[in-house]
Amino acid sequence: MYSIEKAEQLADKVYQMWVKAPHVAHHAQAGQFVIFRIDEKGERIPLTISAVDGDSFRVIFMTIGKTTTHLAALRAGDSVQDVAGPLGKPSETHRFGTCVLVGGGVGTASLPIIARSLKASGNRVIGIVGARNAGLLILEDEMTKACDELLISTDDGTKGFHGFAADLLKQVMAREQVDAVWIIGPAMMMKVTCEVTRPAGIKTFVSLNPVMVDGTGMCGSCRVIVGGETRFACVDGPEFDAHRVDFNMLMGRLRTYQPEEKESLERYNAHICACRGGDSHA
Amino acid sequence: MRISVPAGVVIPMHDRNVEQRLHDFKEVDGGLTADEAKIEAERCLQCKKPLCVKGCPVTIDIPAFVREVASGNFRKAAAVIKEQNMLPAICGRVCPQEVQCEGQCILGLKEKPISIGELERFVADTERAQGLVLPQRKAATGRRVAVVGAGPAGLTAAAELARMGYAVTLFESLHAAGGVLMYGIPAFRLPKEIVKAEIDAVLSLGVELKLNHLVGRSVTVKELLSYDAVFLGTGAGLPYFMGLPGENLPGVYSANEFLTRVNLMHADAFPVSDTPIKRGSRVVVAGGGNVAMDAARVARRLGGKVTLVYRRREEDLPAREEETRRAKEEGIEFVMCANPVKILGDQGITGIECVRMKMCAADQSGRPEPVPVEGSHFTIDADVFIAAIGQGPNPLLISEIPDLRRGKRGNVIVDDQFRTSMRKVFAGGDVATGAATVILAMGAAKSAAHAIDTMLREE
Secondary structure (H helix, E strand, C coil): CEEEEEEEEEECCEEEEEEECHHHHCCCCCCCEEEEECCCCCCCEEEECCEEECCEEEEEEECCCHHHHHHHCCCCCCEECEEEEEECCCCCCCCCCEEEEEEEHHHHHHHHHHHHHHHHCCCEEEEEEEECCHHHCCCHHHHHHHCCEEEEEECCCCCCEECCHHHHHHHHHHHCCCCEEEEECCHHHHHHHHHHHCCCCCEEEEECCCCCCCCCCCCCCCEEEECCEEEEHHHHCCEEEHHHECHHHHHHHHCCCHHHHHHHHHHHHHHHHHHHHHHCCC | CCCCCCHHHCCCCCECCHHHHCCCCCCCECCCCHHHHHHHHHCCCCCCCCHHHHCCCCCCCHHHHHHHHHCCCHHHHHHHHHHHCCCHHHHHHHCCHHHCHHHHCHHHHCCCCCCHHHHHHHHHHHHHHHCCCCCCCCCCCCCEEEEECCCHHHHHHHHHHHHCCCEEEEECCCCCCCCHHHHCCCCCCCCHHHHHHHHHHHHCCCCEEECCCCECCCECHHHHCCCCEEEECCCCCEECCCCCCCCCCCCEEEHHHHHHHHHHCCHHHCCCCCCCCCCCCEEEEECCCHHHHHHHHHHHHCCCEEEEECCCCHHHCCCCHHHHHHHHHCCCEEECCEEEEEEEECCCEEEEEEEEEEEEEECCCCCEEEEECCCCCEEEECCEEEECCCEECCHHHHHHCCCCCECCCCCECCCCCCECCCCCEEECCHHHHCCCCHHHHHHHHHHHHHHHHHHHHHC
C-alpha cells in the first residue's frame, strides 16, 4: 500500500496527487511514468511522473473513465494498493540549445520535470501551455519558474493567445532558432502540432499514451508503429520521434475499449449515487 | 509386500464434465482420493535404479515418496518431495510428466506408467489442507543474495538460498509474485490460491519480497550488484507477433496480454473487476503450444466460438497431449496445416485470412517443414485474434546491464554452473534458455542456487 500525501483539484476534471513510494521517487527521471492499481479489483493504468520530492512523487490526471474518477475521489491519508515504477525510458534531456515544450491540456503535467532537467543541462527552455479555456489551464506558476519564458494559449481566448499552442510554436520558430521540441497532449493534438516542426526538421519528441497492462514489455498492448517498426511504448518509450510516429494507428488502438470504459464508468457512477442516497438516511 | 494390480485397475482421471467447466475457471482435473492414491502408489515397482528420478529436473526421490503414499504416510511423502521441490502442488499440475518422470517409468513399457504427477499433487494438496510444514533452515550466513523475478525460477532460487541461510531479497515487477504461474497459466489448470499458498511457504522461509519493483528502473543495476550474489530469473515474457497486415487492429492480442488480462487482472469478471477484455464471439488462436491451448480454452470460457490454427500437423502440436484433448473436448475447432497471413477489418477484426500449408522435407527441428500452398487461401470469420507463437527473454533488465553476454535470441548466456559473463551474477530458467517449462526453470534455479552457495563459501 502506498499512502496518498496530498490530493487536490487543479482545474475542471483535473486533479493532482502526491504519493509516497520511495522506490519510485528515488529513481524517477523526467519523462518516466508509473502504473497504479487502486485496489484488488483495479486495473493497471499508466500515469506520467510530474514531479518528485523526497520519498514522494506527483501525478496529475484528468477524470475520463472509472479508474481516474475513482482516483479523484481519494483523499490525503487514503492509499493506492500498487505503484510500480518508475517505468519507461527517461527523456533525452541533454544539451540541445533552445528547447520548446508544448503542453496540451493535462499533457502539460509532464512538462515541468522535463523543463527542469533541460535547464540543468544548460538549455534555454520556452514553455507553451495550451488549453481549451482559462479554467482548464494548469501549472502556470510552476512552468513560469521552470522555464525561461512561458506562453499561454486558449482555444476560446479567455487567457493568453487566442488560438492553438501550435500557432504559438510557429511564432517562436519564426523569431528564433529552435533546436528541440517536446509536444505532450492528446494524440490528435500531438499529431497536428508536430507538423509545425516537420518541415524545418527540428528534433521533436512526443510522449505516447496507449493502453497498457503490465507496463514492463510483457504484453504488447501498448505497441505503436514508429518509423515503420513495432515498438512497445512502455519500455521503448513513452517518448518517441514525433515525425516517425503512426498517430492513426495509435488513435485506432486507443478506441479499443471505449464501450467497456463507458460501461465501467456508468456502473461506478450509479454505485456512487446509490451510496450518497444511503448517506441521506443517516 | 507389493500388491500386484492388473493393468485394468489403473486409476482414471477425474476431469469435470465439459458442460460444467465451460462456465467457470475452476480446476478441470479433480485429483485423486486418498484410496486411489494409495492403490496407484502400490503399483510402483520401487526400482533399485529408478529411471523416473533421472527424468526429474529437480531429482525428487520419487520411489521414496511413492512408497510413503502407498503406506498412507502422506505427510512423510510431502517431506520427501520438499527436500527437493518447494512447489509440489504446482509441479504436480503443470509438469510435462509424460516426457519426464512418467516417460521414464518402466511400467510404461507394458501398461500405464505410475501417475507420479497426480500423486505429487495429491500429497501436496493433502499437506496443505492439514497445514504446511516448513523445511529446516540453516544458520544465517550473513550474506545477501538478490533474486530478480518471482516466477518459477526466482521462487525456487529464493527458497533454496533461504534454506541455506542466505538473506534473500526477491524483486518482482508485477503486483503479485508467481510470474507465469499467475499471469500465464489459467486457474482451470492451476488454481491461484494454490500458487499463493506455495509462494507463502517460500516467503515464510524468510525471503523478503519486493513487489512493484522493476529491476533496472526501481532498483538500479549498481544497487543490485551491491548484493553478495545475484540470480536473474526474469523469464521469457517478451511476446512475439507475426508481422501480419492488420495486426494492430483493436482485438488483436498476444497470448501474454490475453492471458494476463484474465488470469492476473480477472477481466473475465468485468465490470465487477475493472480490467476489460474483448470477448470475441469468434476467436482465432494461432499456435500449437501449451500457451495456445490455454488462450483458446480461456477464450472458450469467455463465450466465444474458438478456432485454433496451427501450421504443422496435429501430431506435431507441441502442447501436452492431455491439454490438447481437453481443448478438443471443450469444443475448440482445430485447423491444422494452416497459417494466418492477414487480419481483415477496418476499425476492428472481421476475419482471418489463412493459407494451407503442406509438409515438406524435415527442417532443423527434425519435423517436416511447413510450406504455404499457393492459391489455397481461405478466410475464417473472427472478431478476436490471439497470437500464441512464442515469447522471447525479457529484454529490459538485460539491456540495462551491457556487460552481460547475450545470445542471438536475447537470452543470457550461462555456463554449466549457471554463471553469466559477470562475476557473482547467475541466471537460469527461460531468460537463459528461451521459453521452456516451469520445471526446467526450477531445475536450473536450484542448480544455480547451489553454485551461488559454493561461490560464496569459497570466498
